[in-house]
Amino acid sequence: MKTWLRWWSGDEPAQSLALVRVLVGLAVLSDLATMAWVGALGPAWSLTTSGGIVDATRKDLPLVAMASDPALLLWGTMVASALAFTVGWGSRAALVVFGLASAQSALHYPMGDRAIDMLLRNAIWILAASGCGATLSLSARLRSGTWMPAVEVPAWPRRLLVLQLVVMYFTAGVQKFGLLWMPMGDFAALYVILHDWGVTRAIPTWAHNPVGFFVLQLGTASTLIWQWTYPVVLVAPALARQPTPWGRWLARWRPERAWVALGVVFHLGIAATLDLGLFPWGMLALYPALWDPRGQATGLRGT
């Protein structure tokens, strides 16, 4: 009980959470701008009566019920609130508005709401409960005369974000039950995914030989092992506090950093090879949460 309460207690500098706020904002703004730029706003979020693909929507969604064609209202609300929390002007209120509007867009057109949208909403609610607007924000500039005042905020939201990342990666790993992810399927999953017309950026002809195929087999196995073992990011910093040789070794070498670095490589690799839109950038936007602003370690280190 005491350990549990200690995990969630304490304050820390606000930079990590502020950086997550800014990067999440930039990621969703870029996605919403793309949506408008390629002309997908009306088709994706308008009703069929207005030329879109949403045939029947829910009348109990305020933003949707307010307009005969809800696409522009949903989009405008999300853009305005994302702009506000990205620059850090009324961050908490803006995050709440964005979270509610995004949730309504998900109910309005469920098929278009992808895993990354849900993950970012989870993060948005955590950020809304945090002090992420205390620095690196317009509010801070107006209040203290500087963009980056040295402010301490509760540390628990950042630790909760770390836990969210761990749960996400770990359960994504254990749910990869398709045989092509496994040794019995020759670790061929990435080879097959890169040949999927819907998501690949280019058919990987470079993999149509034993060496190329082996590289992708290695990538498949590494992805699976990395996801299965991602809880290291939580466990290693906790064990590093133990006054044992093992604890001292973990404190000295901080192996969890390798998992974080692999994550960056993994998402940049996805961005380079797969056309998944917001996904890799939305994921990387959450990575500053893995940075303990006291510079001690990543993960759920208590104070």
Place this chain on the structure above:
Amino acid sequence: MRWEVVRGGLLACVIAWQLVESLPAIPTISPEMLRRPEAQLELSRWQAAFGQLGIEVQRQELVSLARGFGDAMHRVHRVFDPLDPVAELLGVGQGWGLFAQADDVPGRLEIEVFAAGGASEVVYRRLDPDRTWRAERWAYRRMRAAYDQDVGRVASVFRRFTEVVAATRFAEDPDAVRVVVRIVPTRTQVPGHELPAEGRVVEIGKDRPTP
């Protein structure tokens, strides 16, 4: 100290809820689902995998095992059903089955336009550098959701997607009288593996509405 206890308790509840949500939610396995070639291929692969370990398993046993696991997960998920309205309002959840199954019979989107005289032209084909009409729009993730899934399951949204594509083309091209949107299945052969079974072409056509 009192606030810390309340906060710790609230966080414990939220984390417990979300951890349960993160458990695999396996869809109910229907006889129709089992008849699909990709399901049959996956069952064959599992059978072969068990065979390599010297364990002989019948397909029906594998199906029962998956159903049993799925039912158990559903029972656990139901514990937090009363919180569903909250999850809906906030849009939160923990379903992370990201590429759980790699699709070795992927579909390729194609758009064909017919002119009044009967001539036709494929104006868009995914990743074809010569057929790029509105390529970025159809590839955008929220649009892709309308066709890059199990089209049998999402037939209605695929029909509406076709209507959007056709309306866009008719507005831009006065000669177009019919637009056909199709998903052409391709087969990815993994080196050393058998070629997956052929998929079926799914296509929907839309004629220019008469004025």
